[in-house]
Amino acid sequence: MVVELISVGTELLLGNIVNTNAQFLAEQCASLGLSLYFQTVVGDNKERLESTIQLAMSRSDIIILTGGLGPTEDDLTKESVANVCELPLVLDETTKIRIEQYFKNSVYKEIPESNWKQAMIPNGAKVLENNNGTAPGLIVEKDSKTIILLPGPQNELYAMFKEQVAPYLNQMQPEIITSTTVKICGIGESQVEDKIKDLIKVQTNPTIAPYAKTGEVHLRITAKASSEADGKKLIKPVVQELKDRFGIAIYTTKEESLEEVVINLLRKKGLSLATAESCTGGMLGSRIVGVSGASDIYKVGYITYSNKAKRKCIDVKKDTLKKYGAVSKETAREMARGGAFQSGADVCLGITGIAGPNGGTEEKPVGLVYISCFYNNSIYVEKYIFKGNRQKIREQATVKALDTIRRCILESK
Amino acid sequence: MVVELISVGTELLLGNIVNTNAQFLAEQCASLGLSLYFQTVVGDNKERLESTIQLAMSRSDIIILTGGLGPTEDDLTKESVANVCELPLVLDETTKIRIEQYFKNSVYKEIPESNWKQAMIPNGAKVLENNNGTAPGLIVEKDSKTIILLPGPQNELYAMFKEQVAPYLNQMQPEIITSTTVKICGIGESQVEDKIKDLIKVQTNPTIAPYAKTGEVHLRITAKASSEADGKKLIKPVVQELKDRFGIAIYTTKEESLEEVVINLLRKKGLSLATAESCTGGMLGSRIVGVSGASDIYKVGYITYSNKAKRKCIDVKKDTLKKYGAVSKETAREMARGGAFQSGADVCLGITGIAGPNGGTEEKPVGLVYISCFYNNSIYVEKYIFKGNRQKIREQATVKALDTIRRCILESK
Numbered sequence: 001m002v003v004e005l006i007s008v009g010t011e012l013l014l015g016n017i018v019n020t021n022a023q024f025l026a027e028q029c030a031s032l033g034l035s036l037y038f039q040t041v042v043g044d045n046k047e048r049l050e051s052t053i054q055l056a057m058s059r060s061d062i063i064i065l066t067g068g069l070g071p072t073e074d075d076l077t078k079e080s081v082a083n084v085c086e087l088p089l090v091l092d093e094t095t096k097i098r099i100e101q102y103f104k105n106s107v108y109k110e111i112p113e114s115n116w117k118q119a120m121i122p123n124g125a126k127v128l129e130n131n132n133g134t135a136p137g138l139i140v141e142k143d144s145k146t147i148i149l150l151p152g153p154q155n156e157l158y159a160m161f162k163e164q165v166a167p168y169l170n171q172m173q174p175e176i177i178t179s180t181t182v183k184i185c186g187i188g189e190s191q192v193e194d195k196i197k198d199l200i201k202v203q204t205n206p207t208i209a210p211y212a213k214t215g216e217v218h219l220r221i222t223a224k225a226s227s228e229a230d231g232k233k234l235i236k237p238v239v240q241e242l243k244d245r246f247g248i249a250i251y252t253t254k255e256e257s258l259e260e261v262v263i264n265l266l267r268k269k270g271l272s273l274a275t276a277e278s279c280t281g282g283m284l285g286s287r288i289v290g291v292s293g294a295s296d297i298y299k300v301g302y303i304t305y306s307n308k309a310k311r312k313c314i315d316v317k318k319d320t321l322k323k324y325g326a327v328s329k330e331t332a333r334e335m336a337r338g339g340a341f342q343s344g345a346d347v348c349l350g351i352t353g354i355a356g357p358n359g360g361t362e363e364k365p366v367g368l369v370y371i372s373c374f375y376n377n378s379i380y381v382e383k384y385i386f387k388g389n390r391q392k393i394r395e396q397a398t399v400k401a402l403d404t405i406r407r408c409i410l411e412s413k
Numbered sequence: 414m415v416v417e418l419i420s421v422g423t424e425l426l427l428g429n430i431v432n433t434n435a436q437f438l439a440e441q442c443a444s445l446g447l448s449l450y451f452q453t454v455v456g457d458n459k460e461r462l463e464s465t466i467q468l469a470m471s472r473s474d475i476i477i478l479t480g481g482l483g484p485t486e487d488d489l490t491k492e493s494v495a496n497v498c499e500l501p502l503v504l505d506e507t508t509k510i511r512i513e514q515y516f517k518n519s520v521y522k523e524i525p526e527s528n529w530k531q532a533m534i535p536n537g538a539k540v541l542e543n544n545n546g547t548a549p550g551l552i553v554e555k556d557s558k559t560i561i562l563l564p565g566p567q568n569e570l571y572a573m574f575k576e577q578v579a580p581y582l583n584q585m586q587p588e589i590i591t592s593t594t595v596k597i598c599g600i601g602e603s604q605v606e607d608k609i610k611d612l613i614k615v616q617t618n619p620t621i622a623p624y625a626k627t628g629e630v631h632l633r634i635t636a637k638a639s640s641e642a643d644g645k646k647l648i649k650p651v652v653q654e655l656k657d658r659f660g661i662a663i664y665t666t667k668e669e670s671l672e673e674v675v676i677n678l679l680r681k682k683g684l685s686l687a688t689a690e691s692c693t694g695g696m697l698g699s700r701i702v703g704v705s706g707a708s709d710i711y712k713v714g715y716i717t718y719s720n721k722a723k724r725k726c727i728d729v730k731k732d733t734l735k736k737y738g739a740v741s742k743e744t745a746r747e748m749a750r751g752g753a754f755q756s757g758a759d760v761c762l763g764i765t766g767i768a769g770p771n772g773g774t775e776e777k778p779v780g781l782v783y784i785s786c787f788y789n790n791s792i793y794v795e796k797y798i799f800k801g802n803r804q805k806i807r808e809q810a811t812v813k814a815l816d817t818i819r820r821c822i823l824e825s826k
Contacts, residue, residue, distance in 0.1 A: 011624050013449045014633075015440025019432050022454070027428030036426045037461055041435070041452035048450055055468075071603045072623065073613070102800065112603035132801045153625075155805050211429060275695075275716070281702025282688075282695025285716040289694025292770055292803055294718070300726060301716030303688070303698040309713035309756070313726070343722070357705060390705055 001173065003034040004060035006052055008068035008077050009152060010043040021066050021157055027211065028161060031222055032169050033177035034062065044068060049080040057084070057145050062169070067152030069135035071114040077149055078122065078138065085142040087122040095119040095127060095136045102134055128164045132156045139168065146172070178231025179222040182242050185215060185258060185403045186249045192217045195245055199238075206234050214392070215399030216258065251406060258402045259287045265409055266297045271346040271375075273405070275301040276314050276339035278326065279353040279369065283398045300343045304335070314338030325364070327352050332370035333379050340374040347409070348374040349401050355390045369397045373408045380408050414585065416447040417473035419465055421481035421490050422565060423456040434479050434570055441574060445582050446590030446637065447475065457487045466497045470558050475582070480565030482548035484527040490562055491535065491551065498555040500535040508532040508540060508549045515547050541577045545569045552581065559585075591644025592635040595655050598628060598671060598816045599662050605630040608658055612651070619647050627805070628812030629671065664819060671815045672700045672707075678822055679710045684759040684788075686818070688714040689727050689752035691739065692766040692782065696811045713756045717748070727751030738777070740765050745783035746792050753787040760822070761787040762814050768803045782810045786821045793821050 005025055011017050022039050029036045037060070042052045049068075056063045068077030082089050096119040103111045118134050121127060128137030133156040138149040148165060150157050170177065184192060189212040193200075196219070200208055206223035221238050225231035239253055251261050266273055275284050275298075285301035288294050302313045307326055310316040315338035316331055324330040335350030353369030360366035365385065372381040382404070386396040418438055424430050435452050442449045450473070455465045462481070469476045481490030495502050509532040516524045531547050534540060541550030546569040551562040561578060563570050597605060602625040606613070609632070613621055619636035634651050638644035652666055664674050679686055688697050688711075698714035701707050715726045720739055723729040728751035729744055737743040748763030766782030773779035778798065785794040795817070799809040 010622060012436075013439055013452065014443045015436045015438070016624065016633075018436045023425075023428045023431045025428070026426055030427045037456060037458070038465075039426065039454035043450060045450070052451075070625065072606045074623070112601070112607055114603045114606065132805060155802055159802070209427065209429070277695070277698075279702070280699065281707075281711075282690070282698030282714050282716060283702075285690075285695030285718075286693065286699050286807075289692070289696075289716075289718060289768075290804060290807070292768075294694075298694075299719045300722035301695050301714075301718070303695060303702075303714030303716065305698075305702060305708055305714070306712045313713060355702075355705075391703060394699075394703070 001034055001061045003029050003036050003062040003064060004056045005036065005039040006056060006063060006065045007041045008044065008049060008065060012041045013043045021152065021154065024158065025064060028166065030209065031177065031179045031220060032166060033173060033222065033224055034169065044074040044076055046076050046080055049076055050084050053080060053084045062146045062148065064148045064150065066150045066157060069149060069151045071112065071118055071134065081140060081147055081149060082122040085122060085140055087124065089120040090123045092119055092121045092127055095121065099134050128160055130156055130160060132159055137164065175224045175226065176228055176231055177222060177224055178228050178235060179220055180235050180239060180253055182219040182221065182239060182250055183252050184217045184219065184246055184249050185251050185399065187217065189217050199241065206238055208238065215396045248407065248410060258399065259291050262402050262405050263288065263291045263294050263297055265406060266347065269409060273298050274339045274343035274345035274348040276335040276348060276350045277301065277303050278305060278351060279355045280351050280394050280398050281305060283394055284349065284351065284401050287398060287402065299345050302339055310335065314342055327354055327364055327368060327370065329370055329381050329383065332372040333381050336372035336374040336379050347405060349405055351397055351401050353397055355393045357390060367393050371397065371401050371404050373404050375408045376412050414447055414474045416442050416449050416475040416477060417469045418449065418452040419469060419476060419478045420454045421457065421462060421478060425454045426456045434565065434567065437571065438477060438574065441579060443590065445579060446586055446588055447582065457481060457489055459489050459493060462489055462493045463497050466493060475559045475561065477561045477563065479563045479570060482562060482564050484525065484530055494553060494560055494562060495535040498535060498553055500537065502533040503536045505532055505534045505540055508534065512547050541573055543569055543573060545572055550577065588637045588639060589641055589644060590635060590637055591641050591648060592633055593648050593652060593666055595632040595634065595652060595663055596665050597630045597632065597659055597662050598664050598812065600630065602630050612654065619651055621651065627808045661820065661823060671812065672704050675815050675818050676701065676704045676707050676710055678819060679760065682822060686711050687752045687756035687758035687761040689748040689761060689763045690714065690716050691718060691764060692768045693764050693807050693811050694718060696807055697762065697764065697814050700811060700815065712758050715752055723748065727755055740767055740777055740781060740783065742783055742794050742796065745785040745794050749785035749787035749792050760818060762818055764810055764814050766810055768806045770803060780806050784810065784814050784817050786817050788821045789825050
């Protein structure tokens, strides 16, 4: 089946934001075995939006629209779809009640008048629940075409697609698509591709597709079969082959993030964790705390951004800072040890580096980061040089730090 | 003049990469005063590519295509444009020489046969030099339409656009576009819109467009005029009107983030900052450290995720935790005070809350967050209930924390 994406939003046309939603949906459609031939971005303009919907309906089976479902007058997606499909907008009682509930405990004293617009739906549309916002998702069936309207905010879109839209699309398909993602950390994209060139060349069913993420590479294996069980049977030997080739660099073959893997590993081993961050400034702690239930494991994080804090909170010696500098192997080592000692945690991860754009020298360039890990009475330290802007360098350091915890525990004798 | 973007590449349709080129070009076009109404992504398929080009030529004045200019058989952009415009492909001697030069100093011993394809251009096209790769950029003029073909790799595209395409487009334009963004924090999107409904209704030049961000609303005011100075004159009274309506809720009218505003305000007042985070787990610290130069101001962050850490690092009393709980006004108050005392910082922000999805009760539901701020020997504490998933609740708390620092300092007597 042929699917088409329409992203609605003037902020995309003005270049205010990157269209990450389109990438997410394209990736999801690929993993569902749908053929995506066109993506269009159109602004909050009724005439152009309607002509775009008409064109999509003339050449694709499934049209997925994102954005323009908000409460403001600029939000025209639902109205335009209703108009093109010649369906009246009617009040959906369930959505009305959900909006009331949503506002009940919020910071708002009363529900803004404009929000009631969100309870109106094209007559006969299937409503998709939104647990993260007020705009409902909608599925409209018209002339053997399926039109799916989804909210633009990322957290609303992602949850709604995975929980409600993907199963809906899967049951429309003649063949069942099954996929598994093998997640790799610590090897670059081109190295990963070189290692599996031969597999990609001969692939038919299942297929292998690499996706580069910050500090990670994901390999998605997708099989078409008459049942999920048969699909899994096709995938299993491929996963085994990848495990043989990449070994410990594969951190999971499940739908879990690197930080979830780390927290689960620590829990399984009965270990507690502390962090001592400088250049990442809490980014590592924030990713760990992003895992629900991390509080069993994660005790404390020290964001020791100043030298004084490094000395006072986690016992980095004045002499060490003076002799080697804040960004050095020696300081990183003392950060991990001091953080572990002060917190009493079993594992402590230290990060110190130069995120730029200023502060780099020839000897210590922007991107230089030391990552240390205290575990089992020994301290591991490694030096890295990351590329990119301040944010990108900090993100890469954070991923590498998570992977360092994982590898230190797994490789410890 | 109306411009349209066409991104060519199957890797975009599969979701392998994010379309950052489209954002770059969209932003460049906006700053050149061009109206961008459509962006399309299409794969390396002759038929679909040609129909996309034809459609674009029927509704836009300038069509910018990126990608598909490489040497392989998959690269079809130039051939498709030539075909639609009914122009023969002819050898461009200058480009042929440039390709020879390019390979001379490269790692390749001889020029791959396929690269000569890149020296073929639609008859009469203007050639744009590529100093970073082999594919030339091209400008084709046909039936009063301008078609611009640019390479896909980012370093080739950005340089070619800025150095050669932007000046070319600028001299085609009669009017200059100027815009200003008014950034608001602490008021919801629909409430903001309700407050400026009358202004939006009568807008012609300048126009006002709201953009909802997490915890923020941005209003972009855009004017068309014969010069930038005239554009600014049109924008000024609108900004003043918005300032009158929203007061302190406007945190900036410049191109700066909330954390930059907070850091600059602290610097101006000569104040140092510490943070004491629980549920946000370092997200606040990370945003602050995201500002280059924050190290002058930001001394230390305590991620006190456990009760023990709250007691040990920032002096929260055992009795307070026992009597009121970790998520309470009282604990928040002691976090801000203890963090300030331990760090010696002038300002200390405290956050404690329940990010969910577990841990909520009827009395203390998921989303409950207390934010406290120690400043000037007094402690401000406020209770919030945020909506959304774990990530969203933490993001909203972080934005609110930044805004709390700003307001505490500005409103302090």
